[in-house]
Amino acid sequence: MMGMSSRSFISSAVADMATTLEPTLDVSPLVVGGREFRSRLMVGTGKYASNADMVSAIEASGAEVVTVAVRRVDLNRGSEDGILHHLNPNQFFLLANTAGCYNAEDAIRYARLGQAAGFNEWVKLEVIGDTETLLPDTAGLLEATRVLAGEGFKVMAYTNDDLITALRLEDAGAVAVMPLASPIGSGLGMLNPYAIRTVKSRLHVPVIVDAGVGTASDACIVMEQGVDGILMNTGIAAASDPLRMATAMRLAVEGGRLAYLAGRMPRRETAVPSSPLTGMLG
Amino acid sequence: MTLMVNGAPRELAPHSTVGALLGSLGIDPRLVVVEHNRLILRDRDLYATRALNDGDVVEIVHFVGGG
Numbered sequence: 103m104m105g106m107s108s109r110s111f112i113s114s115a116v117a118d119m120a121t122t123l124e125p126t127l128d129v130s131p132l133v134v135g136g137r138e139f140r141s142r143l144m145v146g147t148g149k150y151a152s153n154a155d156m157v158s159a160i161e162a163s164g165a166e167v168v169t170v171a172v173r174r175v176d177l178n179r180g181s182e183d184g185i186l187h188h189l190n191p192n193q194f195f196l197l198a199n200t201a202g203c204y205n206a207e208d209a210i211r212y213a214r215l216g217q218a219a220g221f222n223e224w225v226k227l228e229v230i231g232d233t234e235t236l237l238p239d240t241a242g243l244l245e246a247t248r249v250l251a252g253e254g255f256k257v258m259a260y261t262n263d264d265l266i267t268a269l270r271l272e273d274a275g276a277v278a279v280m281p282l283a284s285p286i287g288s289g290l291g292m293l294n295p296y297a298i299r300t301v302k303s304r305l306h307v308p309v310i311v312d313a314g315v316g317t318a319s320d321a322c323i324v325m326e327q328g329v330d331g332i333l334m335n336t337g338i339a340a341a342s343d344p345l346r347m348a349t350a351m352r353l354a355v356e357g358g359r360l361a362y363l364a365g366r367m368p369r370r371e372t373a374v375p376s377s378p379l380t381g382m383l384g
Numbered sequence: 385m386t387l388m389v390n391g392a393p394r395e396l397a398p399h400s401t402v403g404a405l406l407g408s409l410g411i412d413p414r415l416v417v418v419e420h421n422r423l424i425l426r427d428r429d430l431y432a433t434r435a436l437n438d439g440d441v442v443e444i445v446h447f448v449g450g451g
Contacts (some may be wrong), residue, residue: 146451156420156449174390175416177409184415184446200394201450215445218417218424286451313451335451 128359132331135224135256135277138146139195140166142325143355144310146199150344154189159344160194164352168194169226169333171201172216191221197258199226204239206246213250224256226312226333228279236286240267244274251275260312263297264298265304272307278303280312280333283324287336289316292324299327318347318354325358326366385438396436403431411444419443 105170132139139300144167150156170185189196203209206229213225229246231239238261247257250272258278259271263382268279281301284290290299291314302309310373315321315337324332332355386393386441391406396405402420406413418425421441436442 147449148451150449169451170447172417172445173448173450175409175411175446177390177392177444183448185448186415186446196447198447199450214424215417215419216447218426219447333451 111134128363129354132308134258134330137256139331141352141355142331142359143321143352144169144197144331144333145338145348146333147185147189148335149339155340155344159348160189160340162345162352163338163348166195167197167333169197169199169335170216171199172212172219195224196221197224197226199260200228200246202230203228204230204242206242206249209242209246210249213246213255214253217255219244222256223254224258225250226258226260227276228260237282238262240264240270244270247271247274247276249340258310263294263301265297265300268301268305268309272305276307277311278308278330280310282313283311283320284314286313287340288314289320289337289340290314291316291320292327295323295327298324298329302327302329315340315351316320317348321351321354321360322358325355326362328362331355385436387436387439390442390444398438401410401432402434402437402442403437405436405442406431406444409444416444417445419445 132142141164143163143165145160145163145165146169147156168189176183200209200212203212209227209229216225217223227246229239229242230236240261243259243261247259250257256277257275258280259276260280261267263281270283271279277316281298283292298311310331310333311324311329312333315324315332315334319333338344338348338351385396385398387396402418402425413428414433420434
């Protein structure tokens, strides 16, 4: 099969397969801030070549949580480029982000604007500290988390993979902490599995790895660390075929989760035969 | 009167309301959030009566694609 026919085949096959595997083997669903989510994969909506590509990829990903950004309406174009023209808010859980904010005050303002859109009181909080690396400003992030959590927001805080910051975010009232695998949009995969495991082992709130996943193996390895989920955007949107990559990411997240639950065999520096040593011919 | 709307000056008839501004821009109020002089207008029912004045700053935002 080639071209559009293979795409539609994948799309329908994905619909048939969705949720047949995971619920039976991953018996504990993802719960964040008291709400249960059907998928451990969360996806962004930016950078797609077209809105149609975005929608088909997001559907193939199986994601329930879908992030969106708050921006000025382009008054020369009207509101047609708004995401709500393309995504049904009843089908997905829209999670407004504060991307592009470089201090706590701006992030709080954007979070309130996102809330006023009327879908929910959740926010994916970003306070960026540097235009080149897009690494978080952790002081601003903590401040904004405290303020927004105090206002009743369910704050999912995008942060680096530093344990102390993660602990402080939890103390500040974040309902989930979102350490990066590697910088936003870099596709470098997980740079420090030790740090991610450390954060996961010490926090009580869910740990959702956000940013840096470049391909399915990256997603699988992240989930094998035992984290609760992954949020990604560019890894799917910038693939040559976002629909296929979204499907691959869904399977990789499920695979990595199941491998984590299954418990991997110990690593050995020596070979151990899989077949019996006895019963060999004389 | 002149207002700053989404960062650019815009002429509007005196005694205009937020609702009238959105109407003149062809914007569906259900798809946007309006901030008037840094105050978020959470109740869309008030758009029709919320008066605008010369020099006011209005931001009209919506959701776009993002991670």
